Amino acid sequence: MGYREVSPELEAISVKELNEDPKRRDQDIQHIKDWLSKQPHLRARDDDQWILTFLRGCKFSLEKTKQKLDMFYTLRSALPDIFINRDPFSPEAQKYLSSGVVVELPRRSPEGRRVIIWRPRLLAPGSLSAEDVSRVNFMNADATLHEDDATVICGEVTIQDFQGTTMAHFLSWTPWQMKRITTCFQDGYPLRPKGFHMINVPSGFEKLFSLFEQFFKEKIRKRIFVHANLESLHKHVPKEILPEEYGGDAGPIDNIQSEWRSRIERNAAFFKEDDKYGVDESKRPGRPKTQTDLFGVEGSFRQLAVD
Structure with a gap:
């Protein structure tokens, strides 16, 4: 599979704290890749290393990994002022x-x-x-x-x-x-x-x-x-x-x-390539997610009051 090997010490930590099972790792990665291929609204990276990173961050829960990937790309499309046209040399x-x-x-x-x-x-x-x-x-x-x-x-x-x-x-x-x-x-x-x-x-x-x-x-x-x-x-x-x-x-x-x-x-080239990933809410199964769904209503946040 196309991912980096880590040291025995790091793998031991991942096994103990993140529920990583080296025998199931490839199978879990493939499961997420298959799921991504069936999501019409998602434009996501699907290389093995990227998926493995999300699996580790979600302690190898397949359902949490799916939710995290979906939210990761949903937020990027929801906040283009932060996530689009990123240039570290600007x-x-x-x-x-x-x-x-x-x-x-x-x-x-x-x-x-x-x-x-x-x-x-x-x-x-x-x-x-x-x-x-x-x-x-x-x-x-x-x-x-x-x-x-x-x-x-x-x-x-x-x-x-x-x-x-x-x-x-x-x-x-x-x-x-x-x-x-x-x-x-x-x-x-x-x-x-x-x-x-x-x-x-x-x-x-x-x-x-x-x-x-x-x-x-x-x-x-x-x-x-x-x-x-x-x-x-x-x-x-x-x-x-x-x-x-x-x-x-x-x-x-x-x-x-x-x-x-x-x-x-x-990582400038990586950020530039990243512009093509995100979500198309018009293609999301079920109801599209709105800014209110993600962040609440802006007017509901009271402003700082400084004496």
Whole structure:
């Protein structure tokens, strides 16, 4: 079959945590391929590696894999401002990629998880739209699905550093925009977010976060941690893999900023090809899905009220 072999260590994790059965793997892939061929509304990638990635993300439940694939492509067609005409070399993407907002650590956690640090203060509020930022973030997610088996299998941890973040940073995202983004990540992507660690949170953060927290599923809410200091963070993410700015031993953060940008840029052709995939709601068996079905009604989301 046409998929990458993974190390014995990664396969053991997938067998234990994701219900992967090497003896049934090819059969499961073929089952999903046959199902895709019978969906008149779906224009989806159907190569073995792509299907295997979704099977792993759905813990090899065939029905959940079908639902996830359908939602993945449904959301792409529903949000063309984020998922169509994606170019990592566009001025907007380059501004975000070169800002240093997102840094991928070179070493993984002891559990094999990729660790990302997010520093929103490095991008001036309003310098990029929420759609511009979301477009690049989802390019990273798609590149992960395309080439990073270790993260697909083991998951990812995000450290969100709010030092220097102002109210203007938070107000640049409306509840409606957050609802759309969280729906995509939670319902459309077969990835494993294993922890969100927040540090240097500003005064009044709790009020703001409570507004957005409603969009997260309970499983995600249980994986959100707010740390009062670095010592608390180190109980979850070891010092050995952290840059020195976070009390770690991995050297200055400025020396490790390039990998995240490189992953996205080297997948430019993949993103361009992706434009041909999606759904045709007029051909969907049963009732077509609408924006209201997917995200609710925009007017129902109350706006931020800041004293």
